[in-house]
Amino acid sequence: MTDQRGADVDRTRRTLAVTVLTACVLAGAGAGTAAATGEPMLPHPGPDGLVWVEERTGDGGVASGGAWDRLPTVLTVACEGGGAVRVTMQSQGTEVAAFPVECPVGSAGVGSVTMDPGVVRPGSFTIGVDASSEEIRWSLTVTQPE
Numbered sequence: 001m002t003d004q005r006g007a008d009v010d011r012t013r014r015t016l017a018v019t020v021l022t023a024c025v026l027a028g029a030g031a032g033t034a035a036a037t038g039e040p041m042l043p044h045p046g047p048d049g050l051v052w053v054e055e056r057t058g059d060g061g062v063a064s065g066g067a068w069d070r071l072p073t074v075l076t077v078a079c080e081g082g083g084a085v086r087v088t089m090q091s092q093g094t095e096v097a098a099f100p101v102e103c104p105v106g107s108a109g110v111g112s113v114t115m116d117p118g119v120v121r122p123g124s125f126t127i128g129v130d131a132s133s134e135e136i137r138w139s140l141t142v143t144q145p146e
Helices: 004-029
Strands: 049-057 060-067 073-080 084-091 094-102 109-115 123-131 137-143
Touching: 049 060, 049 123, 060 137, 073 084, 073 094, 073 123, 123 137
Parallel strands: none
Antiparallel strands: 049 137, 060 123, 073 109, 073 137, 084 094, 084 123, 094 109
16 A cells, blocks of 8 residues: 555656656647747646646647546636637547537637546546637646545
């Protein structure tokens, strides 16, 4: 049995590995980065975060790992620019979430889904963002709050 400090170290190591994997996937995806406009649409998720995509434009997504099945999973997407994005999440090849987010001009629209423990299976998952326009800016976070 692992003590709390050991569990925290393990989670920190997994979070770091997920962050590196996410950065590699996004760099290889070819999605363009929008010009910085000040504050991010979604803040960094902190220690509960598995994924943070600070800002992208147009279609895109992310593949990651490190999900636990014993914790709830929260997927949040913010976007702006006129139009909408369609968000899908797959865990181990099974779609576990799908929802649209309206993207107003001049402010961020936000959509979120909370999945009960066990819905997202242990290990890897993917998220796709299908934007109605290549000018839509979006951000996303995936967290597993304890």
